[in-house]
Amino acid sequence: MALACAVGMIPNAMVADDLTPRLAALRERHRQGKADILNGIEALGGRSAGVRRWLRRLAALTDATLRALWKELSMPPALTLLAVGGYGRGELFPYSDIDVLVLLPDAAEDAQRAAVERFVGACWDIGLEIGSSARTVEECLREAARDITVQTALLEARWLAGPRRAAQQLQQRVLEAIDPLTFCRAKQFEMQQRHQRYENTPYALEPNCKESPGGLRDLHVILWVAKAAGLGHSWSELARRGLATAHEARQLRANEALLSLIRARLHALARRREDRLVFDLQAALAQAFGLEAAGPADLSREQSARRARRASERLMRRYYWAAKAVTQLNQILLLNIRERLEHDERSPTPLRPINARFAERDGMLEVISDELYWREPHAILETFLLYQQIPGIKGLSARTLRALYNARPVMNAAFRRDPVNRRTFMQILQQPQGITHAFRLMNQTSVLGRYLWPFRHTVGQMQHDLFHVYTVDQHILMVLRNIRRFFIPEHAHEYPFCSQLAAGWDKPWVLYLAALFHDIAKGRGGDHSELGARDVLTFARQHGIAREDAELIRFLVAEHLTMSHVAQRQDTSDPQVIEAFARRVGDERRLTGLYLLTVADIRGTSPKVWNGWKARLLEDLYRATLRVLGGGAPDPHAEVEARKREALAQLALHALPHQAHAALWARLDVGYFMRHSADEIAWHTRHLSRALAPHDTASAPPTVVRARLAPGGEGLQVLLYTADQPELFARICGYFDHAGFSILDAKIHTTADGYALDTFHVTTDALAEHYRELVTLVESELPRALDPDRPLPAPARARVSRRVRNFPVVPRVTLQPDERGQHWLLSLSASDRKGLLYGLARVFARHQVQLHLAKIATLGERVEDTFLLSGPSLHLPREQALLTQDLLQVLDEA
Secondary structure (H helix, E strand, O other), X not given: OHHHHHHHOOOHHHHHHHHHHHHHHHHHHHHHHHHHHHHHHHHOOOOOOOHHHHHHHHHHXXXXXXXXXXXXXOOOOOOEEEEOHHHHOOOOOOOOXXXXXXXXXXXXXXXXXXXXXXXXXXXXHOOOOEEEEEEOHHHHHHHXXXXXXXXXXXXXXXXXXXXXHHHHXXXXXXXXHOOXXXXXXXXXXXXXXXXXXXXXXXXXXXXXXXXXXXXXXXXXXXHHHHHHOOOOOOXXXXXXXXXXXXXXHHHHHHHHHHHHHHHHHHHHHHOOOOOEOOHHHHHHHXXXXXXXXXXXXXXXXXXXXXXXXXXXXXXHHHHHHHXXXXXXXXXXXXXXXXXXXXXXXXXXXOOEEOOOOEEEEOOEEEEOOOOHHHHOOHHHHHHHHHHHHOOOOOEEOHHXXXXXXXXXXXXXXXXXXXXXXXXXXXXXXXXXXXXXXXXXXXXXXXXXXXXXXXXXXXXXXXXXXXXXXXXXXXXXXXXXXXXXXXXXXXXOOOOHHHHHHHHOOOOHHHHHHHHHHOOOOOOOOOOHHHHHHHHHHHHHHHXXXXXXXXXXXXXXXXOOOHHHHHHHHOOOXXXXXXXXXXXXXXXXXXXXXXXXXXXXXXXXOOOOXXXXXXXXXXXXXXXXXXXXXXXXXXXXXXXXXXXXXXXXXXXXXXXXXXXXXXXXXXXXXXXXXXXXXXXXXXXXXXXXXXXXXXXXXXXXXXXXXXXXXXXXOOOEEEEEEEEOOOOHHHHHHHHHHHXXXXXXXXXXXXXXXXXXXXXXXXXXXXXXXXXXXXXXXXXXXXXXXXXXXXXXXXXXXXXXXXXXXXXXOXXXXXXXXXXOOXXXXXXXXXEOOOOHHXXXXXXXXXXXXXXEEEEEEEEOOEEEEEEEEEOHHHHOHHHHHHHHHHHHHHHHOO
């Protein structure tokens, strides 16, 4: 102890002067050794089998460096150095924290604590990113009793330097203090919380390969729980003790190696600790795995982007399949361990027989025999039918999950052709409850993809279209879930109109099948709608579905994008558009089915894509088409008169003077009344009637700006009435752009006396809390922004998202005349960014193009906008080419 005190009292400067050269040499040896290990990991390519050897080598290199530093600093002999956490397992990722614990004697002296501080500082000096703590054994036990994370870290403690006896004592006392069943329950609860933080799915677009469901941490949980229960600390030991089969142990090792290689390569590419498969790194990681095929260097930007997407999709699919397997095996093994621990404490709950094949125990469905599915393959699908039918069944037992996992080879082509299995699958579809849960469980256990073979190709299939936030299989199941909720009374408040229509639909399973097949051909090349329609006809023929129902399902799959396209990109105030859509639909049953599928599909792409504006567009299109299908041929005059009458009825509630509407309505043509609802007409009239009152005709009407909450409840609706002028639309867009608003919709109208009467639907993130202030802001600031003497503001420059930067949408512009040849329809698609619409408006102004209608469809991070234009320059081929060129330049600036 005297020596320890003497060392502890050496001045820091003397220690630094004496050790600096040796510390520098130690740092260089560690740096060079780590570089060699990184080169070794890089040389693996896509081979994951050897990655653990390199991770152990990095841990061993770090062990040697820490021991050398411990010796160089002549650390007091009463102190013990331990590796804890992941480093304690004997594996270290390139840029992971190096977690160590210094065990102090019970009566630690100041000199000893000072020595620990010098040791930690020296670790950082030589380039080790250390995470350290210094405690006595008793302090460690107290912390472990309070914090399950500390308890877990100590469970993996490994001796590095100092007296071994202290380390052994700590390890023994930690194991003695752990109650295995309590620890198991706590780690499962902690895992559930972690899963919720990471979207509760392995299929996130930027998953964390360590923390997300199906990541490395889920494998660690199994080993922690097993070690705490004394059941083993490796996959081989778990197999020997009967907690895992030999096949499961091989699968666990293989998937652990793949996830470890992905994580190690992420660290190497980012040159820091990065455990997320972020968009920025996916393409480079795919290339490192050898998934990007060699090709010519002089590729176009579109070809390069397509190659990067294909490579990253292959990488992510490989990751998703591994994460799915880890999720399945984690569930099987943890249930198995927990059942064993619970049965050790109490006698097992007796099985309650259901039939000759299945029983129920503690609310879990259990197979009578481990070999059931091999002997009787029909029982595989019966599992999910019973899961739906029997009240109180909340899941599958570990025994059942294991039997399903190991019976995957049974589900082959003969299994799919079996008439009994086909009847059972149709029964599952036609059950009155449990549809969503059954199909999700079938996907989790790999049964759905093995029975419905085209579905197998969608599992883990990425979608780089910038508005789907789920893989294809998860999107399909989300759409199925959305349709199912239309038929459940408890969810009628969510979408009342959809629930109302669903209540009159006699065969819900028809819509469920349409949901299952609508995107089933994604990623196979060609038109996925047509390919999916062929697949569903084959399915219908094989499963004995009546011809009428089969044709309806085929129609829904083939046309599942049509209704959203018409509603969001065409002028639905045009009777010819409605007539054409009605002819394509054919009858009311098809229209209703298509409407329900369309709503469910849009809602299933991303929580951010669906909004009240889209809901209103689709419902208006449905009602207008229904009138045509019911024999009411479009009569613009009758429709206009009906809207006028309804608007007048609303105006009567506001006590306007007699004929207050006349001055405004005399300036408006049929197009205005067709494009605006009665509510909008009444709102416009109420605010503009005073400006256009007869006694004010001598002076020009003033600019009027009014704003209100949009009728759909999302965003603001802004009315603008002002003398028309060049660049007006550009000035309006410029104002909204700089004020932080996004334009969802624009209805542009010019009155007979040359005034602009425009209506905009805008939204902003701050709307919910501050909409009254925003209404005042827009009404006061927008008129000032329209001053024609002021130059147009410069477009705001904003950084595009990482997803757009790595997977950009190739800009496309289409310009074609309408059927009458009076206007031109401009359609464009591109990656979204701040200021995009304003940039387009500046191009319109520069080319003297007049805008009549704008449909702004933002799909996640992709825009698909449609504009109705007119102008003399549009009739000249050269001017058309220049306009298109300038528009592409704006779209390409992202």
